[in-house]
Amino acid sequence: MGDLKKLSASEISLHTSKDDCWLLINGKVYDVTKFLEDHPGGEEVLLHASASGDATDAFENVGHSTSATSMMESYLIGSVEGYVAPYAATGEASSRPSSSAQGNKGKPASSSASFIDYLLPVLVLIFAFVAWYYLTFISKDEKK
Numbered sequence: 001m002g003d004l005k006k007l008s009a010s011e012i013s014l015h016t017s018k019d020d021c022w023l024l025i026n027g028k029v030y031d032v033t034k035f036l037e038d039h040p041g042g043e044e045v046l047l048h049a050s051a052s053g054d055a056t057d058a059f060e061n062v063g064h065s066t067s068a069t070s071m072m073e074s075y076l077i078g079s080v081e082g083y084v085a086p087y088a089a090t091g092e093a094s095s096r097p098s099s100s101a102q103g104n105k106g107k108p109a110s111s112s113a114s115f116i117d118y119l120l121p122v123l124v125l126i127f128a129f130v131a132w133y134y135l136t137f138i139s140k141d142e143k144k
């Protein structure tokens, strides 16, 4: 498959129907018309992904098996010149769960922050009281 046809985005956008359905995934174009009925995930998702212009995100979000990936080869009909991978396909997808984990971390962090919010004034009061007590009574006694 060295001689992949170079297809334009506008050409691909003409093939989004049940009788003629192309998918753009990672810069490669797949004619899945004959696969629509056999797709384990259903034909609707394929038609929707086809209509969206770029099916890369949709395809990768499902976490397809390696057998699904090797199956794709038989539907490959071309590629897109100057293809720019969408966000999730660039390997940065792994940073998404970590950013949501950060959101989770926010909770204990903010509750410990509110704990310090209470503790700090109390500590300052205790320190002020001890200092006042020392200066008022103890240091006077020492001078005597």
Ligand code: HEM
Pocket: 023, 030, 032, 039, 040, 041, 042, 045, 046, 049, 055, 058, 059, 062, 063, 064, 065, 066, 067, 068, 069, 071, 072, 075
């Ligand atoms: C040429 C492209 C595609 C091929 C060859 C393909 C193939 C497969 C295969 C073999 C499965 C069964 C599970 C597995 O082995 O991973 C599957 C499941 C599925 N696929 Fe695809 N798929 C393609 C594109 C897409 C796209 C673009 C979407 C968009 C959302 C999609 C959505 C799904 C869903 C939702 C399932 C069901 C997962 C489940 O029920 O666990 N597929 N696909």
